[in-house]
Amino acid sequence: MTKTEAPAAPYPEGDIIYNCNNRFVVRHGDTITKYTTFPHGFGTHDHPNESLALRFIKEHTIIPVPEVISSDWDRITMEYIEGQTLKEAWPTLTLDQRSEILAQLRDYIAQMRRLGGIYLGRVDGQGVVVPSIFMRSGGPFRTMSELHDWLVRPPIRLEAESMYWHQITTHLGAEYPIVFTHGDIAARNILVSGGRIVALLDWEFAGWYRDYWEYVFALRGLDNIDWKTLGEHIPSLFTKRYDLEYILVQFLLRIS
Structure with a gap:
């Protein structure tokens, strides 16, 4: 060769x-x-x-x-759908186009969240599968309790220490509604053309999760460029903010 x-x-x-x-x-x-x-x-x-x-x-x-x-x-x-990712297109969009795209995205998230569920996990029945943006792999988990047990018991921590981290997951395990969730809302997964969204991409993590899940992982999936574009607008895409849940999950993952 x-x-x-x-x-x-x-x-x-x-x-x-x-x-x-x-x-x-x-x-x-x-x-x-x-x-x-x-x-x-x-x-x-x-x-x-x-x-x-x-x-x-x-x-x-x-x-x-x-x-x-x-x-x-x-x-x-x-x-194949023609277009640019929102990440690529954002610098060239007008303020009106950005507002229109955010309004579309807000509506799409609302449509998904109206699709309630009675079980937790992916559409294919694998249970709760941890997205790839975690530092370590895990799942599928049959319940959120199993996921929380995994979060507070990383290999590098003594078993006795885990009792303290359960205080965090006790909050995350509270009764949140189960809603349909994309699981990876990010500017790289939003395809736009002519100042409008033409496709929402990458549904491999989609399924039914607690209603804070979409918010938390939309923020967690942002890179440095996204924070300057879509990042500041993510809270406006939801009817409720889940900032505490985001901070708790971030903390758990940083010390895992």
Whole structure:
């Protein structure tokens, strides 16, 4: 192989849109496919849940999402939707366009939160699965209590110390309503065109969670650029703020 030749790709040929941690997004004309190339790696078995979530959202809301064409444990193929991520587009948007996009997003979150549930966990029945932005992997958990036990018992802490952290998770385990949750609302997952949202992307963590979950992980998923764009507006997207819950989860994860 010469220096100008690329190694054989572990996925069908196409335009690579994204490539990170054995995960690829490849465009093939009017469709895109998300691949996981390592069977036990990051993102394994997320695609069936994303497929179910997208179909559920299409059936029960008017939130714009890509049409699912096919899916398997290692991939999902969807229609390609033209646009920019909100992260890319934000600097060029007018104030009116930003206001319109935030109003759309506020409505989409409200539509999801009206889809109450009677159990906790992902659409595919895996239970509560910790998003990848955590520092350590965990789940699925059958209940929020199992999740909280995991949060307060990291490997580096003595068992006796965990009793103090239970004071925090006692609050997080209070009776919150269960609502449908995207789980990764971020500027990188919002596709815009012509000053409007044309698709909400990346539903692999979607499912039914306590109503503070969306707020907490929308803030937790922000990077330094997002904090200067969408970050300051996130509280306005919800009818109630969950700042204490955000601080408690942040603290738990920092000392985990």
